[in-house]
Amino acid sequence: METMRPQFHRFRSPVGLTSVLFLVASLVVALATAQQPNDQLTGNWVVRTPNADGTFRRTYLNLKQEGQRITGSIRVTQFYYLITDSTGGADGFTITGTMRDGKSERKVQYEGKLAGNELHISTRRRPQDNPTQMIAVRAPAGEGALPARLPLPALHKVPDNGLARTPPMGWNSWNKFASRVDDATVRSIADAMASNGMKEAGYLYVNIDDTWEAGRDAQGNILTNKKFPDMKALADYVHKKGLKLGIYSSPGPNTCAGYEGSYGHEQQDARTYAAWGIDYLKYDWCGARTLYTDEEMPALYQIMGDALLKTKRPIVYSLCQYGRLDVWKWGGDVGGNLWRTTGDIRDAWDSMTRIGFGQNDLAPWARPGHWNDPDMLEIGNGAMSEIEYKTHMSLWAMLAAPLLAGNDLRSMSPAILTILTNREVIAIDQDREGKQGKQVWKSGDQEIWTRPLSGKARAVALFNRAKDEAKMTVRWADLGITKTRVRDLWLHQDIETQGPDYTVVVPAHGVVMLRVTW
Numbered sequence: 385m386e387t388m389r390p391q392f393h394r395f396r397s398p399v400g401l402t403s404v405l406f407l408v409a410s411l412v413v414a415l416a417t418a419q420q421p422n423d424q425l426t427g428n429w430v431v432r433t434p435n436a437d438g439t440f441r442r443t444y445l446n447l448k449q450e451g452q453r454i455t456g457s458i459r460v461t462q463f464y465y466l467i468t469d470s471t472g473g474a475d476g477f478t479i480t481g482t483m484r485d486g487k488s489e490r491k492v493q494y495e496g497k498l499a500g501n502e503l504h505i506s507t508r509r510r511p512q513d514n515p516t517q518m519i520a521v522r523a524p525a526g527e528g529a530l531p532a533r534l535p536l537p538a539l540h541k542v543p544d545n546g547l548a549r550t551p552p553m554g555w556n557s558w559n560k561f562a563s564r565v566d567d568a569t570v571r572s573i574a575d576a577m578a579s580n581g582m583k584e585a586g587y588l589y590v591n592i593d594d595t596w597e598a599g600r601d602a603q604g605n606i607l608t609n610k611k612f613p614d615m616k617a618l619a620d621y622v623h624k625k626g627l628k629l630g631i632y633s634s635p636g637p638n639t640c641a642g643y644e645g646s647y648g649h650e651q652q653d654a655r656t657y658a659a660w661g662i663d664y665l666k667y668d669w670c671g672a673r674t675l676y677t678d679e680e681m682p683a684l685y686q687i688m689g690d691a692l693l694k695t696k697r698p699i700v701y702s703l704c705q706y707g708r709l710d711v712w713k714w715g716g717d718v719g720g721n722l723w724r725t726t727g728d729i730r731d732a733w734d735s736m737t738r739i740g741f742g743q744n745d746l747a748p749w750a751r752p753g754h755w756n757d758p759d760m761l762e763i764g765n766g767a768m769s770e771i772e773y774k775t776h777m778s779l780w781a782m783l784a785a786p787l788l789a790g791n792d793l794r795s796m797s798p799a800i801l802t803i804l805t806n807r808e809v810i811a812i813d814q815d816r817e818g819k820q821g822k823q824v825w826k827s828g829d830q831e832i833w834t835r836p837l838s839g840k841a842r843a844v845a846l847f848n849r850a851k852d853e854a855k856m857t858v859r860w861a862d863l864g865i866t867k868t869r870v871r872d873l874w875l876h877q878d879i880e881t882q883g884p885d886y887t888v889v890v891p892a893h894g895v896v897m898l899r900v901t902w
């Protein structure tokens with residue numbers, strides 16, 4: 385027993401226990417530091433990709449690394465994402481960013497590793513795409529951070545500006561030129577519009593879409609980038625042609641293409657537009673989506689509606705927020721002359737018909753001064769046939785939709801010009817009653833739409849959405865019409881009709897458009 389006690393005491397000695405604990409702890413630390421060296425990724429990183437106009441497209445990664453965990457945010461042009469998932473560390477990491485966008489969620493994923501003072505990163509739009517490689521460098525803390533929300537005004541009814549008694553007609557740069565639009569292009573488009581018969585047919589607005597902006601000067605005035613050296617001179621030029629000039633901005637800090645938005649500068653921007661001689665503003669939600677909820681849209685749009693009115697210059701106000709929150713119900717109240725009802729159109733039969741034929745329920749909301757906008761025309765952009773473009777033109781006219789050509793007016797074929805300047809179809813679009821047409825009959829791929837016109841007249845369009853031609857019949861009694869005079873608006877001919885109906889062969893993806901009077 386005596387001999388055992390010292391051994392027992394030795395084992396329990398505090399010195400011995402400390403050494404063991406120390407050993408274990410050092411082992412844990414050694415293991416941990418071997419796998420997650422540090423917090424080297426922590427900081428604000430930026431990728432600056434030059435645009436051709438002297439501005440930069442920016443992607444920010446604001447990272448906080450704690451061992452194997454990376455948190456923080458990612459900003460890609462106007463999109464702000466919170467990092468919701470990460471693996472790895474400085475030697476190689478993957479981060480996933482998530483943002484709320486109305487009712488849905490958007491995600492981005494970046495892979496990367498630290499290389500000296502740089503962060504080498506890559507991302508893919510879709511899993512099947514090749515990755516885009518980028519180099520990020522350290523940026524000052526706070527640069528590119530999500531700005532604060534603006535206080536929102538109480539809602540009131542913005543007085544009607546008296547404009548757009550019929551749907552606006554003109555041209556917009558986006559569908560064809562996107563970020564390649566510049567001063568010279570706009571001037572030559574105005575030249576074309578003023579001399580090719582479009583102006584006489586009613587096309588008036590020459591609208592510059594996104595990517596004209598640079599930053600702001602020290603007083604907060606919006607600056608144009610080097611593609612637009614002098615906006616006032618450009619407006620003067622367009623006005624001398626008897627046309628009007630439109631511009632584009634966003635209630636958010638950034639536009640869809642990541643350019644400067646009007647956030648916090650609404651009054652100032654409206655004054656600038658008026659001073660330049662701008663006649664039309666398209667105001668695109670885009671960069672506002674991370675700061676505000678959809679329910680807050682009316683207040684944001686009202687700020688600019690009021691600001692435009694305050695300038696005293698007649699400026700058509702075009703709301704672009706893709707038809708969210710049933711904009712047709714409140715767009716007029718915030719001063720809107722027109723409001724987009726859907727996402728972006730593409731030059732494709734599917735896209736055009738999905739949008740155009742999907743407008744039926746919105747008919748009650750169109751009225752003089754306030755129009756549903758199913759987006760700009762794709763006529764002449766090349767991916768649809770002439771028959772399909774006639775369907776596009778006819779459908780937009782039936783819908784009392786704005787007619788904003790989206791093609792290169794300087795080089796279009798005579799056939800495309802003829803479609804865009806069909807006076808009889810334009811007269812339907814521009815009918816002063818401003819009543820939007822509706823579908824009155826449908827069977828499979830065939831649809832008949834009618835639109836009430838001023839006087840004793842009605843537009844009737846027989847659409848064949850099928851891949852084969854189809855014989856279609858319209859019965860006057862079904863439309864509540866008895867004696868009729870019928871004119872074909874694409875043949876430019878009166879049609880001899882006998883009896884209670886009219887039967888005609890409609891080409892595949894085509895239309896027969898009639899004006900019926902009694």
Ligand code: GLA
Nearest residue numbers: 558593594640641668704728
């Ligand atoms: C959005 C709009 C388009 C166009 C682009 C510009 O996508 O819906 O019509 O204005 O932004 O960036």
